[in-house]
Amino acid sequence: TKTFHIVVLGGDGIGPEVCDQSVRLLQQMQPHLDGVEFHLDPHDVGVGEYQRSGEALPDSAFEACLASDAVLLGAMGLPNVRYPNGKEIAPQLDLRERLQLYGGVRPIQLFHESDTPLKDYGAGDIDFVLVRESTEGLFYGRDAVADLSADEATNQLRISRQASERVCRLSFELARRRGGKKKVSLIDKANVLSTMVYFRHIFDEVAKDFPDVTAEHVYVDAMALFMVRRPHDFDVMVTENMFGDILSDLAAGIVGGMGMAPSGDIGDNAAVFQPSHGSAPDIAGRSLANPIAMHLSTAMMLDWLDHPETKRGAEALKAAVADVLSDPNQRTADMGGKLSTVEITDRISRSL
Amino acid sequence: TKTFHIVVLGGDGIGPEVCDQSVRLLQQMQPHLDGVEFHLDPHDVGVGEYQRSGEALPDSAFEACLASDAVLLGAMGLPNVRYPNGKEIAPQLDLRERLQLYGGVRPIQLFHESDTPLKDYGAGDIDFVLVRESTEGLFYGRDAVADLSADEATNQLRISRQASERVCRLSFELARRRGGKKKVSLIDKANVLSTMVYFRHIFDEVAKDFPDVTAEHVYVDAMALFMVRRPHDFDVMVTENMFGDILSDLAAGIVGGMGMAPSGDIGDNAAVFQPSHGSAPDIAGRSLANPIAMHLSTAMMLDWLDHPETKRGAEALKAAVADVLSDPNQRTADMGGKLSTVEITDRISRSL
Ligand SMILES: CC(C)[C@H](C(=O)O)[C@@H](O)C(=O)O
Numbered sequence: 152t153k154t155f156h157i158v159v160l161g162g163d164g165i166g167p168e169v170c171d172q173s174v175r176l177l178q179q180m181q182p183h184l185d186g187v188e189f190h191l192d193p194h195d196v197g198v199g200e201y202q203r204s205g206e207a208l209p210d211s212a213f214e215a216c217l218a219s220d221a222v223l224l225g226a227m228g229l230p231n232v233r234y235p236n237g238k239e240i241a242p243q244l245d246l247r248e249r250l251q252l253y254g255g256v257r258p259i260q261l262f263h264e265s266d267t268p269l270k271d272y273g274a275g276d277i278d279f280v281l282v283r284e285s286t287e288g289l290f291y292g293r294d295a296v297a298d299l300s301a302d303e304a305t306n307q308l309r310i311s312r313q314a315s316e317r318v319c320r321l322s323f324e325l326a327r328r329r330g331g332k333k334k335v336s337l338i339d340k341a342n343v344l345s346t347m348v349y350f351r352h353i354f355d356e357v358a359k360d361f362p363d364v365t366a367e368h369v370y371v372d373a374m375a376l377f378m379v380r381r382p383h384d385f386d387v388m389v390t391e392n393m394f395g396d397i398l399s400d401l402a403a404g405i406v407g408g409m410g411m412a413p414s415g416d417i418g419d420n421a422a423v424f425q426p427s428h429g430s431a432p433d434i435a436g437r438s439l440a441n442p443i444a445m446h447l448s449t450a451m452m453l454d455w456l457d458h459p460e461t462k463r464g465a466e467a468l469k470a471a472v473a474d475v476l477s478d479p480n481q482r483t484a485d486m487g488g489k490l491s492t493v494e495i496t497d498r499i500s501r502s503l
Numbered sequence: 504t505k506t507f508h509i510v511v512l513g514g515d516g517i518g519p520e521v522c523d524q525s526v527r528l529l530q531q532m533q534p535h536l537d538g539v540e541f542h543l544d545p546h547d548v549g550v551g552e553y554q555r556s557g558e559a560l561p562d563s564a565f566e567a568c569l570a571s572d573a574v575l576l577g578a579m580g581l582p583n584v585r586y587p588n589g590k591e592i593a594p595q596l597d598l599r600e601r602l603q604l605y606g607g608v609r610p611i612q613l614f615h616e617s618d619t620p621l622k623d624y625g626a627g628d629i630d631f632v633l634v635r636e637s638t639e640g641l642f643y644g645r646d647a648v649a650d651l652s653a654d655e656a657t658n659q660l661r662i663s664r665q666a667s668e669r670v671c672r673l674s675f676e677l678a679r680r681r682g683g684k685k686k687v688s689l690i691d692k693a694n695v696l697s698t699m700v701y702f703r704h705i706f707d708e709v710a711k712d713f714p715d716v717t718a719e720h721v722y723v724d725a726m727a728l729f730m731v732r733r734p735h736d737f738d739v740m741v742t743e744n745m746f747g748d749i750l751s752d753l754a755a756g757i758v759g760g761m762g763m764a765p766s767g768d769i770g771d772n773a774a775v776f777q778p779s780h781g782s783a784p785d786i787a788g789r790s791l792a793n794p795i796a797m798h799l800s801t802a803m804m805l806d807w808l809d810h811p812e813t814k815r816g817a818e819a820l821k822a823a824v825a826d827v828l829s830d831p832n833q834r835t836a837d838m839g840g841k842l843s844t845v846e847i848t849d850r851i852s853r854s855l
């Protein structure tokens with residue numbers, strides 16, 4: 152029997168509720184996955200923990216993540232509780248940097264035409280993955296503290312060869328594995344920024360190792376427009392941290408919103424899977440949250456664990472979600488539906 | 504008689520064609536604007552000029568812009584001709600910085616339901632203005648040159664008190680003048696970046712001088728999503744240069760594309776009006792380009808000249824454009840229509 156050690160970080164707001172539902176599906180699946188066992192290890196992190204202990208990400212939780220096979224994360228942060236410097240408490244960013252989770256993999260998939268605000272798109276017509284570099288870029292400058300009485304403030308955008316190479320390589324490998332259009336679009340601003348000229352140069356170098364995959368360059372401003380006018384043209388996209396943050400929310404918007412968008416933050420030695428949404432404190436504790444993104448993130452984790460049985464589990468979970476979503480009446484409140492967090496998970500559980 | 508000195512910079516690709524059509528409309532209007540005369544002063548700038556003279560923005564052209572009442576600009580740059588450092592030739596960026604055109608004003612308006620890729624939006628349902636700070640932000644770092652063999656490259660994002668104050672003030676004044684929702688949304692990333700904490704602080708200070716205008720903060724990633732899910736909720740937005748570049752293309756995308764999006768780059772001593780689109784060399788010289796953004800930019804210029812008669816002209820020109828666009832069969836090729844650059848201008852001319 153292979154035991155997978157999975158750290159579970161419910162976090163803040165709706166985080167624990169959606170996380171609980173995914174854990175429930177995992178537990179349901181486990182007896183059916185041959186020779187696989189999940190060892191679930193919950194830890195307290197986030198704003199609640201910061202208020203209790205003064206540490207949003209206690210050492211013990213960090214060490215557990217480091218030693219784990221994968222981390223499932225609900226949501227972290229609360230808009231009204233901040234560090235003294237005015238910035239949000241976002242241990243997910245610390246995790247990305249400290250665990251060097253360089254690939255923010257954000258699959259975007261349309262399950263039903265009623266979920267998209269775009270005309271003329273139906274189930275399966277939108278199906279791409281955005282890979283966000285998650286260890287540097289403009290977020291590299293996030294440790295700066297602004298002096299509000301000064302005449303100016305600055306942040307730095309940093310692009311390194313090492314981080315660019317690994318995130319580009321991950322993206323090409325992903326395109327190859329998906330086996331679809333086999334295309335990677337670099338999203339940059341090489342017409343203006345030297346960092347982007349540099350990033351493009353490295354992307355082009357890596358592309359040479361993948362002659363079977365088409366490589367193209369798209370300016371970030373143009374891509375924002377293409378997302379609403381021809382999202383069907385894309386397969387895998389790779390971009391800088393800040394650009395990826397903006398475009399991945401937009402991408403979620405065209406398939407139903409943040410409640411539909413899973414993510415995996417992938418490194419060479421660790422990986423964290425979490426829905427793209429935040430902690431939504433306004434609806435927390437009332438079973439109103441949409442758990443789909445969390446369940447799809449869990450499926451990504453199962454796939455990533457890379458065992459034939461967990462991969463089979465991933466496929467089964469994704470199929471159950473798709474099955475439930477094929478009926479547009481099965482939706483939570485964020486999507487105009489009537490089902491609770493638990494109820495929609497019940498349906499997925501039955502379909503599993 | 505009041506004479507307005509208007510510098511006309513056709514530029515590259517489709518720039519001259521669309522510019523010519525706007526000049527034609529200006530000339531048609533002039534006899535009907537009482538006591539107003541336009542003195543049009545064309546100059547060569549852009550890639551063509553760079554290839555001829557080695558200067559994309561010759562001193563004589565710059566001096567003329569500086570001395571003018573307003574500048575009309577077609578489009579500049581050609582994707583395949585670059586400076587030796589790999590960056591695009593974009594004298595419009597030099598103009599913004601050298602003339603301190605801090606307010607990149609980009610009105611977004613839906614003229615007909617068939618123009619938007621979004622479901623359930625009709626004429627008038629989308630009507631907001633995005634103000635892009637255009638002298639600093641991440642573009643401040645654009646003079647850096649990347650060493651492609653180095654281990655990393657960096658750019659700087661700079662936000663100054665002075666530039667933030669003036670662009671926020673312009674935005675609040677605009678909201679007041681529009682007299683609609685009277686709301687200004689600051690688009691920032693204050694949860695992560697110290698420059699944005701700083702920008703927000705100054706925005707809040709300026710907001711105090713406009714108690715009749717609602718001020719709100721929206722994170723840039725959330726705004727990208729809101730643009731496709733509730734664009735009707737916004738009135739005036741103000742943001743950093745790079746964020747504004749990305750979001751304004753997206754905004755153009757939800758009302759028909761770059762060919763529909765006018766802009767004005769406004770400073771205290773000069774202003775440049777130009778369509779948001781680029782030079783589109785692939786369709787240049789064939790009367791295929793959509794001149795609507797150019798004509799709407801010309802209307803913005805007339806309004807900005809701030810003379811009762813030019814303001815009347817601005818209204819008349821906008822009304823003529825709206826009249827032509829109220830028939831979805833009157834469109835250029837970029838929007839699936841059959842009219843040429845000249846033909847659609849003919850219709851506007853007749854409606855004027
Ligand atoms: C909460 C925030 C700090 C975070 C980010 O900007 O990375 C979020 O938007 C995300 O995309 O994961």
Ligand SMILES: CC(C)[C@H](C(=O)O)[C@@H](O)C(=O)O
Nearest residue numbers: 342343372580593596748781
């Ligand atoms: C052509 C390019 C340099 C320019 C910019 O990035 O500002 C354009 O995208 C714009 O929005 O005016």
